[in-house]
Amino acid sequence: MSIQSISNHPARGMLEIVLDSGASRTLTHATLREGCRCADCTALRRAGTPLQADGAIRLLAVEPVGAYGVQLVFSDRHDRGIYPWIYLEQLSDRAASGPPLP
Numbered sequence: 001m002s003i004q005s006i007s008n009h010p011a012r013g014m015l016e017i018v019l020d021s022g023a024s025r026t027l028t029h030a031t032l033r034e035g036c037r038c039a040d041c042t043a044l045r046r047a048g049t050p051l052q053a054d055g056a057i058r059l060l061a062v063e064p065v066g067a068y069g070v071q072l073v074f075s076d077r078h079d080r081g082i083y084p085w086i087y088l089e090q091l092s093d094r095a096a097s098g099p100p101l102p
């Protein structure tokens with residue numbers, strides 16, 4: 001499982017990913033922020049009070065983490081989330097079909 005390319009579109013608040021299959025998916029920056037899996041954000045979700053990302057939130061930087069995924073830096077200064085490729089793909093599927101995050 002891997003991703004061919006990632007392009008950030010700050011003006012639109014979207015991240016575009018291209019899968020190995022050549023299929024392209026988009027994720028909003030707010031979806032990515034709400035999907036953060038760092039210890040703090042996971043604890044909030046487990047407590048039933050998940051972070052609600054403002055639509056104005058922006059992804060500022062995408063840092064590679066080995067061959068495994070990316071670390072995302074957001075405009076609220078949150079930069080602790082690591083997003084494995086498979087998780088980005090899962091998030092894009094979930095965003096398309098609508099059910100809440102686990």
Ligand SMILES: [Zn+2]
Nearest residue numbers: 036038041081
């Ligand atoms: Zn987090």
